[in-house]
Amino acid sequence: MxxxxxxxxxxxxxxxxxxxxxxxxxxxxxxxxxxxxxxxxxxxxxxxxxxxxxxxxxxxxxxxxxxxxxxxxxxxxxxxxxxxxxxxxxxxxxxxxxxxxxxxxxxxxxxxxxxxxxxxxxxxxxxxxxxxxxxxxxxxxxxxxxxxxxxxxxxxxxxxxxxxxxxxxxxxxxxxxxxxxxLQREIEGFVSNRIQYAILNEVWRLVGSGIVSVADADRVLSEGLGMRYALLGALETAHLNAPGGVADYFQRFGSEISAVSASYGPTPNTCEELDTLADIARQCEQLTPLAELEQRRAARDEFLTRLAALKRQQQQQ
Ligand code: NAI
Structure with a gap:
């Protein structure tokens, strides 16, 4: 056939x-x-x-x-x-x-x-x-x-x-x-982009208000949160982070999470905040010049290939 x-x-x-x-x-x-x-x-x-x-x-x-x-x-x-x-x-x-x-x-x-x-x-x-x-x-x-x-x-x-x-x-x-x-039903941005945009918005606010540089904001993900997220989602991360699991986690930290979340401020308008955009672009281009994007993409693919192999190995154990 x-x-x-x-x-x-x-x-x-x-x-x-x-x-x-x-x-x-x-x-x-x-x-x-x-x-x-x-x-x-x-x-x-x-x-x-x-x-x-x-x-x-x-x-x-x-x-x-x-x-x-x-x-x-x-x-x-x-x-x-x-x-x-x-x-x-x-x-x-x-x-x-x-x-x-x-x-x-x-x-x-x-x-x-x-x-x-x-x-x-x-x-x-x-x-x-x-x-x-x-x-x-x-x-x-x-x-x-x-x-x-x-x-x-x-x-x-x-x-x-x-x-x-x-x-x-x-x-x-x-x-x-x-x-x-x-997804059980359709929603704007599906799930991956909704989560990705929430992160982008907060990174934009943090860089735009001068709290961290682009390099440091990205490092928080690549050297910190992202290390766990390659294995666990946000909820399983929480589940492992309290002795009694996720219910215990939100009991312990829920009010702090709500208090910090209430301080985020409005959703940035990334098309109109041109000064912030120019600053982010300048910093990104210092880190990876436009002429080197292709090289950096190849490095990303190489890294992802190895990560995928590692994940496959883990799943077989
Ligand atoms: P692309 O611009 O690289 O390729 C689009 C192709 O469609 C071109 O070859 C074009 O000639 C052809 N095309 C245009 N009108 C057509 C028609 N009426 N009939 C047949 N072919 C036609 O675009 P890309 O990046 O591959 O994106 C395609 C889709 O995938 C988009 O909906 C995009 O949102 C989605 N997507 C893109 C991602 C990305 O990172 N580029 C990631 C995930 C999804």
């Missing part, structure tokens, strides 16, 4: 990452892009990337780079892409109107067995699937960048998404070696 077919719409950064994840697990992947040349470039770069990962011993899955690449092909129409697809992962730019138009087109083509999942990091699924035919086959499957190294995928159903298709998508993500979480 030939492998199940996965369609990917949009062959940019995230589309390519999904292609690699699906091929690593042995799925047949078709890539589509509004720019045909983009698919050609994507295929050439994927081939190179898979071989480079294989040389470094970092390739995911049990297949060789060549066998994984053989599972990936390009296609030139949405119609061809949807034919006999089990799952379609949409990865077009983050523009609501663009997604709305694309979903309206896809709704006319979708076969009954197909799940259509969006990689969107900001739009709740109801914002671009309402009133469409087959809207119950659509949901959000939001990865974190870089998906090849970070296993989290947030599954966000619209009010009309069929629960069994959410579960099927969860199983599909597990089969890739990703770690899906399922």
């Amino acid at each position: 030939s492998a199940q077919k996965i369609g990917i719409v949009g062959s940019g950064l995230i589309g390519r990452a999904w292609a690699m994840l699906f091929a690593a697990a042995g799925y047949r992947v078709q890539l589509y892009d509004i720019l045909e040349a983009q698919v050609t470039t994507a295929l050439a770069e994927l081939q190179q990337e898979l071989h480079s990962l294989e040389c470094k011993g970092r390739l995911r899955g049990n297949l060789t780079a060549q066998a994984q690449f053989a599972l990936i092909s390009g296609c030139t129409s949405l119609q061809q892409l949807v034919q006999q697809a089990q799952h379609i992962q949409e990865c077009v730019p983050e523009q609501l109107e663009l997604k709305r138009q694309l979903y309206a087109q896809l709704a006319e083509l979708l076969e009954p067995q197909t799940v259509l999942a969006s990689s969107t990091s900001t739009f709740m699924p109801s914002r671009f699937t309402a009133e469409l035919k087959c809207k119950e086959q659509m949901l959000v499957a939001h990865p974190l960048n870089p998906p090849y190294y970070i296993p989290l995928v947030e599954l966000v159903p619209a009010p009309w998404t069929r629960p069994e298709l959410v579960e099927r998508t969860r199983q599909l993500m597990l089969s890739l070696g990703q770690r899906p979480v399922v």
Whole structure:
């Protein structure tokens, strides 16, 4: 029996990452892009990337780079892409109107067995699937960048998404070696961005009011809180931090947590506080000049690969 077919719409950064994840697990992947040349470039770069990962011993899955690449092909129409697809992962730019138009087109083509999942990091699924035919086959499957190294995928159903298709998508993500979480209902920012924005807002306020430098604010995460968060979430961290577990933790520290939280002040307006933005940008660029961003990204990926291996090792113990 030939492998199940996965369609990917949009062959940019995230589309390519999904292609690699699906091929690593042995799925047949078709890539589509509004720019045909983009698919050609994507295929050439994927081939190179898979071989480079294989040389470094970092390739995911049990297949060789060549066998994984053989599972990936390009296609030139949405119609061809949807034919006999089990799952379609949409990865077009983050523009609501663009997604709305694309979903309206896809709704006319979708076969009954197909799940259509969006990689969107900001739009709740109801914002671009309402009133469409087959809207119950659509949901959000939001990865974190870089998906090849970070296993989290947030599954966000619209009010009309069929629960069994959410579960099927969860199983599909597990089969890739990703770690899906399922939101019971949609909410702005999903969960990861809500937490990330809460942190960004407080870091912004602390740096903006001159309490810490950018380097020190980031160090609090990379050398402190983040060390634990690579293993434990916020609640399990609390659970381990009091003799009687989490209930004891909040009994002991709850009033202090509320008092500090009440002093945070209003949510910063990061588009209008231009002096703070200029200061943050200046400090960030001193730490990592713009010309060195690519190098720093490579260092991040290298570190995440090792961290992922360590976590896998721990899970096997
Ligand atoms: P990108 O700009 O790298 O790639 C988008 C691709 O879509 C381009 O190749 C473009 O030619 C193609 N495209 C544009 N309109 C199209 C259409 N109508 N039909 C088919 N293809 C079309 O964008 P990127 O970064 O890959 O983002 C894709 C999605 O993934 C967005 O929704 C984004 O929010 C989400 N995402 C991005 C992350 C990131 O860090 N870049 C992380 C997690 C999710």
